[in-house]
Amino acid sequence: MTRTAPAREAAPARSAPPPRRPWTRDRVENTVFGVLRWLVIAVLVVVTLLPFYYMVILSVRRLDEVVQRPGLLWPASFDLTTYVSVLASSDAGGQGFVVFLRNSAVIALLTVVFTLLAAIPGAYAISRLEFFGRRQVSALFLAVYLFPAILLAVPLFVFFSAVGLRGSLFGLLVVYVAQTVPLSIYMLRNYFETVPVSLEEAAAIDGASRWTIIRRIALPLAMPAVVSNGLYVFMIAWNEFLFALLFLAENRPRWTVSLGLSQLAGSIEIPTTVLMAGSVLLTLPIIILFFLAERLLVEGLTSGAEKG
């Protein structure tokens, strides 16, 4: 495969290619990996995007036509009644996704509000103030993510059943806030630490109290992080499934979109194309948010990862 040329000569040859280069190991590898790179990119793009494309296409095809030609990758028919049918209330013969969408939106927005209300002061405290128990608190928050959610699910299920909060959005809200606050504090803390302390010291010398410093200096500077964090929390709450299933499954008017779709997916009477329309409605807000805030989100999530 390789004609034995000293590897040393291969590197300078790259900049000015002579008419006939020997097949050195370097040249072979450059060719192979150059091709392989595009192959990997192409396969990954197809594999990641195909399910989403398929979801959209199937949501506008007619079911009988899907069954007849399952391999078709573009809509032979164009049928938007699936969306009408999935959105309409169950009295009108639909699946009532309007209500589910409203439930999901309400609970996700409330989760964002309460999480940020708790996380902004908390993150500030952990990044700026020296107090007893600070390190322990950080460790405790980390531990939240190590325990299986299903471990929490059992006692919470028992507790909410006992106090009659099962089936209410309020109970779910409390659980979501508890699940998202630690991550939120972690992301915001990283950001607060990049804000120069000297700005706050200057304000303190001018007589500003800690509250004023947070409100007037730290918070405005951390706004990009707060926004991206809020979006991230929204996504988590919107996508969440296990606790919604445990707490709300028996109470159809309270179903979230995720829960509604999963509960209806098993039924034979509802056409798959209609449920695909439901999937699109469930996914679309997340994709829109994601593309709006992709850079912010990625930076917020991986800040600190560069350190290795």
Added chain:
Amino acid sequence: MTTPQSPAPESLAPGPPEAGARGGRRARTVAQRDARFGQLLLAPTLLVVLLVVVVPILWTFILAFQDLRVIDLRRKGIFGAFTLDNFTQVLTSPGFWTALRTTVLFSVVGTVASIGVGLAAALALRRPFRGRTFVRASMLLPYVAPVVAVTFVWQTMLNPQFGIVNAVGTSLLGWDDPIAFLSQRSLPVSVFGAEIDVPVALLAVMAFETWRYFPFAFLFLTARIAALPGDLEEAALMDGATVSQRFRHVVFPQLLPTVALLAVLRFIFTFNEFDDIYLLTGGAAGTQVASVRVYDLLTARGDIGAASAQALVLALVLIVFLALYFRFVGRPTGDET
């Protein structure tokens, strides 16, 4: 979430050091006031986490030692007599050991595959090209999209009657029959004359796990690769190292801490995974992992005690694995720069 052991706190603490240097009474009161204020700011968070996370975990221990069923909840109250039955029941049932084996297998394959694919993606997208931003963003979609929607699409794509995978498989790839990917436990396949039972459903679930979580590894590895110092690689290039040599001896060693951290995180999350498997197969056809078993015990059987015991055993096994890892492999992130 990322670097738990990162030495964050020393760069902070604005007031105390220099105030303390001046000495005197006022300095201490500022520090004290800050301390009090810090605790006050954290109080709401702490309260909610204690109530919804710490107390329930402790309570699971109590529940695991009681004979309690969902139908008893209203009548009997929450505290009953102490019993070890749940643990003997959980540990002696054959389903438990099968579930544990499935969980470990699923976690190991899911972790390795998602990091492997994530690494390949990060390397392939390393050098800029037209449309890289778009490709990068689309790589992250499986991870951010709602799990219920993507599992539903996968179910439909893998459907034996009208799914696209079976349509392509039977018409183009020459499969004899459509494969019920998510409900078939095993499929005999002859490889070079030898009959091998392929666990179809388990592999399908693992493939989904890889698809959904390789973006996580991709994200962190991309960030790490972007921060690599260029001079080492340039030096290797000048010395005539080829692409693969530069990767093996220069790039990969620098990525190793990130890979190790990802391995730990992904293993923990995959080990605890519930949504994906429950939504894809419901735990049928040899895919019942431990967390799905807890759910089944809780809802189908209504056996709170056994569900708690099973959940505790799950957490315990995870802790043992992590302890072994840290004992023999070492901490994923040391205090290196």
